[in-house]
Amino acid sequence: MGEYRPLTEGLRAYRLIAGMWVRSTLTYRASFAMTAFGGLVVTGLDFVTIVLMFSRVDVLGGYSLPEVAFLYGLSATSFGLADLAIGSADRLGRRVRDGTLDILLVRPAPVLAQVAADRFALRRIGRVAQGSLVLGYALIASDIAWTPVKALMVPGMLVCGGAIFSAVFVAGAAFQFVAQDASEVQHAFTYGGQTLLQYPPTVFGKELVRGVTFMFPLAFVNWVPAAYVLGRPYPLGGLPRWAAFAPPLVAVGCCAAAALAWRAGLRSYRSTGS
Amino acid sequence: MDAFIEVDRVEKVFEVRRRTGFMKRVKRQVRAVDSLSFTVARGEMVGYIGPNGAGKSTTVKMLTGILMPSAGRLRVAGIDPSRDRTRLAHRIGVVFGQRTTLWWDLPLIDSYRLAHRMYRIPDARYRENLERCVELLELGALLDVPVRQLSLGQRMRGDIAAALLHDPEVLYLDEPTIGLDVVSKAKVRGFLKELNAGSGTTVLLTTHDLQDIEQLCSRVMVIDHGRLMYDGALAGLHEAGEGERTLVVDLERELPPIEAPSCRVVRVAGPRQWLAFPAGRSAAPLVAHIAAEYPLVDLSVREPDIEAVIAKMYAEKAVS
Numbered sequence: 278m279g280e281y282r283p284l285t286e287g288l289r290a291y292r293l294i295a296g297m298w299v300r301s302t303l304t305y306r307a308s309f310a311m312t313a314f315g316g317l318v319v320t321g322l323d324f325v326t327i328v329l330m331f332s333r334v335d336v337l338g339g340y341s342l343p344e345v346a347f348l349y350g351l352s353a354t355s356f357g358l359a360d361l362a363i364g365s366a367d368r369l370g371r372r373v374r375d376g377t378l379d380i381l382l383v384r385p386a387p388v389l390a391q392v393a394a395d396r397f398a399l400r401r402i403g404r405v406a407q408g409s410l411v412l413g414y415a416l417i418a419s420d421i422a423w424t425p426v427k428a429l430m431v432p433g434m435l436v437c438g439g440a441i442f443s444a445v446f447v448a449g450a451a452f453q454f455v456a457q458d459a460s461e462v463q464h465a466f467t468y469g470g471q472t473l474l475q476y477p478p479t480v481f482g483k484e485l486v487r488g489v490t491f492m493f494p495l496a497f498v499n500w501v502p503a504a505y506v507l508g509r510p511y512p513l514g515g516l517p518r519w520a521a522f523a524p525p526l527v528a529v530g531c532c533a534a535a536a537l538a539w540r541a542g543l544r545s546y547r548s549t550g551s
Numbered sequence: 552m553d554a555f556i557e558v559d560r561v562e563k564v565f566e567v568r569r570r571t572g573f574m575k576r577v578k579r580q581v582r583a584v585d586s587l588s589f590t591v592a593r594g595e596m597v598g599y600i601g602p603n604g605a606g607k608s609t610t611v612k613m614l615t616g617i618l619m620p621s622a623g624r625l626r627v628a629g630i631d632p633s634r635d636r637t638r639l640a641h642r643i644g645v646v647f648g649q650r651t652t653l654w655w656d657l658p659l660i661d662s663y664r665l666a667h668r669m670y671r672i673p674d675a676r677y678r679e680n681l682e683r684c685v686e687l688l689e690l691g692a693l694l695d696v697p698v699r700q701l702s703l704g705q706r707m708r709g710d711i712a713a714a715l716l717h718d719p720e721v722l723y724l725d726e727p728t729i730g731l732d733v734v735s736k737a738k739v740r741g742f743l744k745e746l747n748a749g750s751g752t753t754v755l756l757t758t759h760d761l762q763d764i765e766q767l768c769s770r771v772m773v774i775d776h777g778r779l780m781y782d783g784a785l786a787g788l789h790e791a792g793e794g795e796r797t798l799v800v801d802l803e804r805e806l807p808p809i810e811a812p813s814c815r816v817v818r819v820a821g822p823r824q825w826l827a828f829p830a831g832r833s834a835a836p837l838v839a840h841i842a843a844e845y846p847l848v849d850l851s852v853r854e855p856d857i858e859a860v861i862a863k864m865y866a867e868k869a870v871s
């Protein structure tokens with residue numbers, strides 16, 4: 278059978294399960310198109326509110342509309358990617374409570390992959406699409422002094438941001454092993470976090486910004502690296518110059534921490550009495 | 552005879568916290584499985600019975616790697632289930648009567664197709680197994696129905712097929728006949744019998760329906776309060792449980808209760824009398840004695856009711 282490699286096995290299982298769900302949603306093409314379009318409209322309204330705000334003011338926390346759109350696009354797209362990939366993991370609490378996690382444990386695939394791919398919803402791609410559109414607008418409309426490094430940083434931020442949000446999703450799921458009703462808490466960090474990041478850090482209090490930067494390193498999704506790209510000061514005074522290039526490190530750190538939390542959570546699973 | 556499943560002094564203790572007031576909690580330990588030891592050889596078909604809360608499901612969960620034992624040693628096909636869960640998964644099949652392993656919102660066939668890929672079942676083998684299951688479990692008309700629309704009995708048959716597509720060496724069934732009608736039960740039993748005889752699959756069967764055991768298992772294990780109370784042939788249960796056989800005697804006329812060694816009269820109705828005697832004993836001396844002493848017209852022997860035997864066993868345990 279050879280050596281067992283959880284990562285490749287996990288990705289394979291993920292592909293198989295997600296593929297099955299995609300095929301099943303696509304059997305009802307019309308309904309899929311409707312929900313995807315509906316999602317796009319709803320998330321689209323989100324940015325419209327920001328645009329409307331700018332009809333009253335010229336700057337928000339010192340950021341112009343294209344600059345806010347830059348933050349928004351980065352946050353929404355990376356969150357959308359994470360949500361698409363493992364957003365389903367927030368249903369873990371219910372599985373733990375009713376013991377249906379048992380079933381995942383007797384399949385020859387890592388549990389996280391199965392949980393994440395369960396009910397893989399292609400319509401979540403709507404958020405990615407909307408985020409990308411806003412980001413595209415920002416890139417065209419803003420007058421950034423582009424350098425090769427800055428150009429590379431944009432896709433880099435999306436990947437790292439996606440990884441950081443994914444880590445938050447996984448950590449939240451792991452927490453649900455202990456507190457099965459914690460999906461609300463998790464949403465506060467994921468959905469709440471991404472909404473927070475859509476606005477310039479300068480509109481928030483220093484304490485909040487500090488918390489977001491150091492306790493839940495969400496600020497590395499966009500605030501810090503975007504400040505570098507936009508040629509603005511970092512949201513926190515004390516941050517070193519290289520902090521803009523820290524996202525890959527932060528992402529790796531977050532993923533490692535989330536993986537540990539997940540393993541600890543899974544180990545604490547004790548099924549139910551029936 | 553190689554031991555395929557080895558359970559050696561295995562324990563499972565659950566820590567249960569109960570809220571007794573605001574912020575106040577008491578911890579209590581529930582010993583679900585207590586120093587349990589047994590082995591099952593390859594190809595055996597074993598019935599695993601016991602009253603509610605005895606620890607049957609907990610044992611199955613430890614054998615499949617869902618739960619880690621609190622103490623003791625457990626091996627299935629030489630693998631430690633909780634440590635090597637994913638590797639073991641390729642070699643075992645599990646059916647939980649209480650919950651389905653199928654994908655709830657998708658057509659039945661999707662669950663099978665996914666298993667095909669996930670377990671890396673060779674195409675020819677998959678087709679062959681699926682065909683056989685579909686035929687024997689009569690799933691043909693159900694393959695395109697979403698699992699949530701299946702009736703309990705249909706779903707259970709679907710679950711059994713799902714557990715067998717990858718040719719598992721051992722099949723665990725936790726109450727596979729719960730809630731099934733007589734016809735479905737017969738179908739499932741026939742299928743399991745054939746599976747065990749034909750493919751040599753080891754089967755461990757948990758049930759509350761003793762007919763399952765009577766019809767399928769040559770060996771039965773009885774567990775109560777997490778401890779093994781009996782392990783052996785089904786017939787032996789009668790003696791272990793102090794079961795009694797009944798001799799029904801028709802006399803020529805009404806007579807006072809018969810007096811004979813090592814038996815007692817349990818009922819008298821006109822010329823007919825019912826005598827109970829230990830199941831382990833031969834009826835011949837008793838019959839000879841009665842024939843010699845009384846005007847005998849007819850007689851018949853009734854085997855003990857296995858349900859009664861086991862009920863008695865459970866009850867005795869509860870008292871002690």
Ligand SMILES: Nc1ncnc2c1ncn2[C@@H]1O[C@H](COP(=O)(O)OP(=O)(O)OP(=O)(O)O)[C@@H](O)[C@H]1O
Nearest residue numbers: 547548549550565583602603604605606607608609
């Ligand atoms: N996850 C759990 N947490 C706490 N206690 C549990 C858990 N699972 C089982 N128990 C306890 O362990 C004991 C054994 O339960 P188990 O489910 O193994 O019984 P069983 O023999 O399968 O019973 P039944 O015939 O009712 O299905 C019970 O007292 C039960 O309350």
Ligand SMILES: [Mg+2]
Nearest residue numbers: 551607608609
């Ligand atoms: Mg049970």
